[in-house]
Amino acid sequence: MMTDTTTSANSLPILHHRKKYEYIPLTDQPRHLEVFSIRLIHLLPSTDRASPLRCQLVEISIPDYIALTKSHLSLPSPRPEHDYQALSYTWGDPVFPETLEVVSHTPSTDSIRDASTVRTGLDSGPVALGVIEITQNLHSALQCLRRDDETLLLWVDAVCINQADVLERNISDFLDENKGAVINSFLERPWFRRRWIIQEVVLARSVFVHCGAWCIPWRIFESAMIQLSGHMGAFNPDHRTMIHAIILMRTNMGVKRQLPMETLLEYSSFLCADPRDRLYALYGVMQRWFPGGESNRTRNQTGTINYALSTEDVFTNFAIMMIELDMPLENSLKKGAITRYKAVTHVLQLATAFGHQDKSDKNQLGGKLPSWVVDWTGTLRFKPLNHSPTRRDASLGVPVERVIAMPSKDGMRYLIVVGIPFDAIIATVPLDIAALLINDEMYEAKRELSHFLGRIAECSAKVCFPCGKDGNTYTPAKQHLVMAVAISIVASWQHTPAGSYFGRNPRSLNNFLEQLERCQYYLPDMLQSYPAYVELVKITMRGRCLFLTGKGFMGIAAAGAEPGDIVTVLSDINNPFIIRPSMKPTEERIINKMAGGNALGLFGSCWDGSPVQEKAESIHLDLENPSSSTSRFKLISDAYVHGLMHGEAWQLMSNEHLNGVKVFPI
Incomplete structure (x- = not known):
């Protein structure tokens, strides 16, 4: 019709x-x-x-x-x-x-x-x-x-x-x-995973992509990747990372400035046959993007390519160069920021985050590297805390001393650092992140968080964790215990994405805490109204656990942290770190010491205030002596400690009139 x-x-x-x-x-x-x-x-x-x-x-x-x-x-x-x-x-x-x-x-x-x-x-x-x-x-x-x-x-x-x-x-x-x-099949081509292509693309005057009979300029290829980035749900995590990295290769050509370790993180998924090329393949890129990279001093900061060196030496030498860098960027990387970039903090964080303690991974170097050297063949186990937090520095007040790298007879190098062995871990509580990763299953997230809070209560009772007269008070911050847990498992919102609910709204953090107080501190009930909080917990707690200390502090650290590990505040390093003595005391001994309010006698040798550089040789000789009682320490993790992130450690030690600064060979 x-x-x-x-x-x-x-x-x-x-x-x-x-x-x-x-x-x-x-x-x-x-x-x-x-x-x-x-x-x-x-x-x-x-x-x-x-x-x-x-x-x-x-x-x-x-x-x-x-x-x-x-x-x-x-x-x-x-x-x-x-x-x-x-x-x-x-x-x-x-x-x-x-x-x-x-x-x-x-x-x-x-x-x-x-x-x-x-x-x-x-x-x-x-x-x-x-x-x-x-x-x-x-x-x-x-x-x-x-x-x-x-x-x-x-x-x-x-x-x-x-x-x-x-x-x-x-x-x-x-x-x-x-x-x-x-598209996924196309991205599986070996070329996209080849580490050397990064330097070839970044440093070339012009770039064209050839595939079979097709040839397109890089700018068109990049535009296609940008379009694909709007549909990331169709790709697996590796492809999403790859697409993001490709987009950034020639972005802001000529003006891009990025610190070397940030460049290594950005392209950590790209592969190479020789593990030394994990660094060598990116030396040219790191020098091109280095802040202030026009000077000869900064262009030489990444070192030179030398295949006569072992992989362990290449990684260790690079770590030492980064530690010695410690440049005061005021701060060209973040507009308006005035904090100084402390490369030492960043090196130590990445060394623990890449975690060469995981010996099950055959690609990693295992025990061949000192614990403070980043194993760039490893996998990032957890997200490091902000290494240069604005207006936050746990080491405020601690005398500033250089970090010294020393050799040893066994070929390993160690760092000599000074700091305060403030506290010791007496219990750790795991959080099952898998339950939080189930899409659209808020019930599972609420149930796991309820169990998590229950496990904290059990641990607190077992180790006599001080919780105020009412049993619910977190004494260091003078707030409800659940409030302290809620803040700790997101590291006081350090990992908040800029576009998220908490990132967009300046009042959102206070709103959340006020709502938690109105809900009688029953945190699981709030998850339905605050899915952004669940997402933030996923980011922050992946690969981490919550810990309790003998002095009544709580915080988060790597999942490998154990009772007997020490919470230290190191000189001129922003965040607290967890270290492990070679001769770790028993949990019972730690708890007994903590009852007296002092664990300082257990760990480290006292620092007399003289420059570490002058004492380095004597410390070195002492460590080389088989009969020496001096402990060496293993770096375990960076840490967020609730109530210890703004210089409180030094204030508390001063109030107790204790000479709390020790020397740690790590």
């Missing part, structure tokens, strides 16, 4: 009854052809922006690249007539106030110059087949994209897929996965 039409003053035919377009089923392609069918929109041109949208829906067959790859068949080059653009847009509410008119596809339509020439009668020319109802958002997009004098080929899910056909929608979902698989 044909629909009656009227011609308006501007000669555009108007449909009276808005007949809905009836889709023609897609061709069921034989499997052996390794192709599948899709529809494309041929959006007809118009010089009048206000004219109705008209198109042809044309079925085409395109290669199934995944099937061809699995069959080891050659991949055909795309045909020019299949060169279409896929429109990505937001559907919005399921309201369809606008229409897209579909007209017949006949040979005569190839010569159509304007959509207004389409007729709806039986005379020659294309025939109006009906309309497809579309959202206002899609209508606006198509109006903007429509060209004046040529047909535009598009793929739009709402139109090219028959939304009323459940089977077709299911097949289309498979095709979407198939297209995602094509």
